[in-house]
Every structure is written in structure tokens, then in C-alpha cells.
Amino acid sequence: MNYKSTRNSKNIVTPSQAILQGLATDGGLYVPESFPIFDLNWEILSQYTYQEMAHFILKPFLSDFSDEQLKRCIELAYDNKFDTEVIAPIVGIDEKHYHLELFHGSTIAFKDMALSILPHLMKTSAEINHNHNDILILTATSGDTGKAAMAGFSDVPGTKIIVFYPEGGVSSIQEQQMLTQTGDNTHVVSIVGNFDDAQTEVKNIFNDSVLRDELQLSDSQFSSANSMNIGRLVPQIVYYFYAYAQLVKQGKIDAGSEIDFSVPTGNFGNILAGYYAKRSGLPIGKLLCASNDNKVLYDFFQDGEYNRQRDFILTISPSMDILVSSNLERLVYHAVNEDSERLSALMEQLDTKGHYTLTDEEQGHFSSFLSDYVTEAQTKEEINIVYKKTGYIMDTHTAVASRAWRNLNQEGLSTNPAVIVATASPYKFPEAVLVALGVEAETLTDQELLDKLNELSNIPYPPAIEGLLEAERLHDTTIEVSDMREFVRNIAR
Numbered sequence: 121m122n123y124k125s126t127r128n129s130k131n132i133v134t135p136s137q138a139i140l141q142g143l144a145t146d147g148g149l150y151v152p153e154s155f156p157i158f159d160l161n162w163e164i165l166s167q168y169t170y171q172e173m174a175h176f177i178l179k180p181f182l183s184d185f186s187d188e189q190l191k192r193c194i195e196l197a198y199d200n201k202f203d204t205e206v207i208a209p210i211v212g213i214d215e216k217h218y219h220l221e222l223f224h225g226s227t228i229a230f231k232d233m234a235l236s237i238l239p240h241l242m243k244t245s246a247e248i249n250h251n252h253n254d255i256l257i258l259t260a261t262s263g264d265t266g267k268a269a270m271a272g273f274s275d276v277p278g279t280k281i282i283v284f285y286p287e288g289g290v291s292s293i294q295e296q297q298m299l300t301q302t303g304d305n306t307h308v309v310s311i312v313g314n315f316d317d318a319q320t321e322v323k324n325i326f327n328d329s330v331l332r333d334e335l336q337l338s339d340s341q342f343s344s345a346n347s348m349n350i351g352r353l354v355p356q357i358v359y360y361f362y363a364y365a366q367l368v369k370q371g372k373i374d375a376g377s378e379i380d381f382s383v384p385t386g387n388f389g390n391i392l393a394g395y396y397a398k399r400s401g402l403p404i405g406k407l408l409c410a411s412n413d414n415k416v417l418y419d420f421f422q423d424g425e426y427n428r429q430r431d432f433i434l435t436i437s438p439s440m441d442i443l444v445s446s447n448l449e450r451l452v453y454h455a456v457n458e459d460s461e462r463l464s465a466l467m468e469q470l471d472t473k474g475h476y477t478l479t480d481e482e483q484g485h486f487s488s489f490l491s492d493y494v495t496e497a498q499t500k501e502e503i504n505i506v507y508k509k510t511g512y513i514m515d516t517h518t519a520v521a522s523r524a525w526r527n528l529n530q531e532g533l534s535t536n537p538a539v540i541v542a543t544a545s546p547y548k549f550p551e552a553v554l555v556a557l558g559v560e561a562e563t564l565t566d567q568e569l570l571d572k573l574n575e576l577s578n579i580p581y582p583p584a585i586e587g588l589l590e591a592e593r594l595h596d597t598t599i600e601v602s603d604m605r606e607f608v609r610n611i612a613r
């Protein structure tokens with residue numbers, strides 16, 4: 121299976137080349153040329169470990185990796201960095217209502233699901249292509265990707281990683297996690313601006329051919345750890361199949377019957393992986409796209425107009441504070457029947473005018489999606505409702521997805537058994553979670569917040585939290601967006 125660029129269908133590369141490049145050089149994103157159709161024997165699949173499922177699903181998507189190479193990547197990724205052997209547990213909340221917990225990795229957010237394997241996929245891709253360049257990973261983060269990517273690439277020979285995050289736009293725990301990152305090859309910088317500013321400038325730097333040529337002269341090249349990289353996206357398909365298999369195994373659903381997934385969405389990477397799972401034959405009924413107050417995707421699914429011209433709102437679910445959802449480009453490419461000229465024109469409009477609109481026929485491709493947005497007050501209320509009812513404490517992002525599902529279920533739109541995709545541990549956002557539970561948290565120190573949450577939730581401290589607050593801050597740089605390019609140039613030298 122090969123991958124082609126959304127902006128030029130003739131730009132076709134192998135899986136390993138797509139992973140090495142990150143973004144296509146024409147500014148597009150790589151998408152699979154076709155989708156594999158799996159032989160879904162749930163009797164067998166329900167017995168698979170997470171690692172076996174990963175091998176089964178990834179094999180056709182990474183077709184130029186040998187069996188041995190793929191197995192090795194999987195073994196190195198999904199090991200005891202995770203605090204549970206099942207890697208991605210599914211938890212029953214209520215009748216026909218489950219949470220898929222994707223936060224048991226080393227940075228306690230779902231980004232670990234893909235970023236613990238990406239460095240190995242990248243190294244193997246370099247081997248496959250006899251590529252001896254040093255790889256410089258550029259990443260914009262809304263809070264979680266940055267830490268997870270650095271944790272994966274820290275001290276990996278032949279790589280350097282630079283992470284840009286919005287100053288004041290991440291939680292205090294997220295910031296502490298990033299600033300205490302060890303590894304001589306890791307660099308983390310806050311920028312004066314929001315996530316969109318960081319992500320747009322990272323894309324511009326990628327597409328700067330002068331800079332790219334300079335790098336080539338010193339035997340280096342850029343790649344990306346953002347979900348723009350197919351090496352991020354493809355591993356995320358795995359847990360949709362795994363969740364389904366677990367529900368079959370537990371006797372909660374009949375093999376072959378439909379289930380819905382509700383996904384807290386920012387850059388549209390997680391939910392796009394769900395869509396790819398559906399395209400590959402997983403019996404998904406509806407994919408629920410859950411937005412916070414930055415409801416650009418909700419509006420898009422209502423009337424087909426994508427309009428980023430609006431105020432950027434800082435919320436208690438900061439990893440979803442995004443107005444330019446990169447991966448939507450991939451879905452829109454499929455919706456315009458993979459016409460790269462039409463797609464390029466739409467993206468050009470987004471750049472220059474700040475909005476674009478799809479035709480009714482094009483919007484017809486979105487019939488498997490439902491959407492809702494959840495306000496700050498509803499997010500807090502949802503955390504509280506579920507806690508009161510079941511004792512289960514969820515984080516603010518997961519709460520957005522949970523509430524969106526509850527709303528759509530009550531409207532009779534999402535009626536299948538539903539899986540809420542739980543993307544972060546409440547320990548990552550203790551203040552917002554405790555405020556939601558009615559605790560007067562504003563005056564508490566970070567340590568007091570964690571202790572209080574520990575007391576209420578009975579969830580043991582994840583290793584990611586142990587010693588975090590005492591750890592030494594190793595990074596301390598803030599720059600303007602206009603200085604990002606020069607910063608990258610200096611690190612590249």
C-alpha cells in the first residue's frame with residue numbers, strides 16, 4: 121500500500137517514505153491510496169493482546185515493513201511504559217456506555233498510543249530507505265503531543281526534537297512535564313501566541329525550500345511528530361479495533377453489530393483514525409465529533425462551512441483549543457472524491473480568506489459523523505454527574521466527549537452501544553477537575569491538588585506524576601512566532 125498527497129494525487133510514496141517526510145513537500149498530507157479490507161473473525165480477534173492487534177492492523181498499512189521489523193517496533197512501544205498489560209482498558213460506566221482509557225502510557229494522555237511507536241517506525245523507515253540523515257522533528261503542541269514526543273525521541277541517536285507550545289495555553293502539570301524533559305537532543309520553547317500560530321509557523325518552516333536545502337547540505341532533514349504524520353495516525357486505528365474486540369470478548373456486544381464512538385476532537389487526528397477503522401471494515405455506526413467552545417468543527421458538520429475567523433477561546437480542555445484542524449484536510453480530500461485540485465483550492469481559500477464551503481454533495485460524505493459542542497459549564501457538570509452516579513472521575517477532555525454523547529443519545533441520534541474515547545488522566549488537569557467536583561481548588565498548590573484528587577478518586581498515582589513537581593526545570597525559553605524559523609536554524613546547525 122502506498123500513500124499519496126492530498127494536494128497532488130501524483131505525488132505517491134511508500135509508507136516508510138511518508139513517515140520520514142512527515143508532511144508532503146507540496147504542503148499536502150499523505151493519505152492511504154486505498155483501505156485494506158480485514159478478515160474480521162471476532163472469535164479469533166477477541167483473544168488478541170494489544171500487541172497482536174497492532175500487528176494485525178498495522179501490517180497492511182505499513183506494507184514495506186518486514187514482519188520482523190514491525191513486530192520489533194510494536195514490542196519496543198507497548199511495553200511496561202504502560203501501567204497496565206492490556207495497554208488500553210475498556211471500562212463499563214453504565215449500560216451500553218463504556219470508556220476506552222487511552223491514558224495509561226508514560227505521559228498519561230492518548231498521544232502515548234502513537235508516540236511510543238513513532239520513533240521506532242521512523243528509525244526503521246530510515247533503515248528501509250538507507251537514509252543516513254539526521255532527523256529534526258518539529259512539533260507544535262497544544263499540551264500533550266510535546267511531552268509524549270519528547271519522551272519518545274529523548275536520546276534517540278540521529279534525532280533532534282524541537283517542541284513549540286503556546287505560552288499560558290497549557291495546564292500547569294502539562295508545562296511542568298515538558299520543562300523537566302531530559303535528553304540532550306530535546307528542545308522545548310513557549311511562543312507568544314496560540315496553538316494555531318505555532319502549528320501554522322511549523323508548517324511554513326517545513327515548506328521553506330531554502331531551509332530544507334540547507335538541512336540537506338548538512339545531511340539532515342525535517343520530520344514531524346504531529347498527527348500530520350501518517351506514522352502517528354495509523355497506530356491510532358489499532359485501538360478502535362481493540363476496543364471492539366474487548367466488548368465482544370466481554371459479551372457486551374454481538375460480533376458484527378454496530379457501536380458508536382465519541383471522540384474529544386482538536387486536530388481531528390484521533391477521530392480520523394476512527395473513520396479509517398470504519399473504512400477498513402470495523403462496524404462503527406456513528407463517529408461523534410465532540411468540540412469544546414472552539415466549535416469550528418461542530419459548525420462545519422452543521423452546514424459545510426469551515427470558518428476559522430473567530431475568537432480563539434482558552435478552555436479547561438486546552439488540548440482541544442484549536443481552530444485550524446490539520447487532519448480535517450484528509451477527510452475533506454475524501455469528500456471531494458480525492459480531487460487534489462479542488463482540495464488545494466479549498467485550502468488556499470482557508471489560507472487567504474479564512475473560510476471555505478463544501479457543496480451539498482460533498483457534505484453527503486459525512487453521513488457517518490455526528491457532532492456536538494459542549495460548554496465549560498456542561499463539561500464541569502458532566503464530570504460531576506458521572507462521579508456522583510458511579511464514582512468514576514474523568515478528565516475535562518473526556519468529559520466533553522461524554523457530554524456530547526449524552527446529548528446526541530437523548531436526541532435519539534446515537535443509539536448504538538457507545539464508547540467514549542477517554543484521552544487523558546484526570547491527574548493531568550487536577551485543578552479543573554476538582555473545581556468541577558465542587559472543591560475549592562483555586563487556592564491549593566499543585567501538590568495539594570494531586571493529593572486531593574488521589575483521595576477522591578482512589579486512582580493510584582501514575583508513574584508520570586511521581587516526583588514530577590520536585591523535578592528540575594531544564595528548559596526556559598520564550599520566543600515570538602517570527603523568531604521560530606531562526607531558532608530552528610540554530611538547532612539544526
Ligand SMILES: *Cc1c(COP(=O)(O)O)cnc(C)c1O
Pocket residue numbers: 229230231264265347384385386387388389390391439440517518543544
Ligand atoms: C490531543 C488531544 C485531544 C485532541 O485529539 P486530536 O487528535 O487532536 O483531535 C483530545 N484530548 C486530549 C487529552 C489530547 O491530548
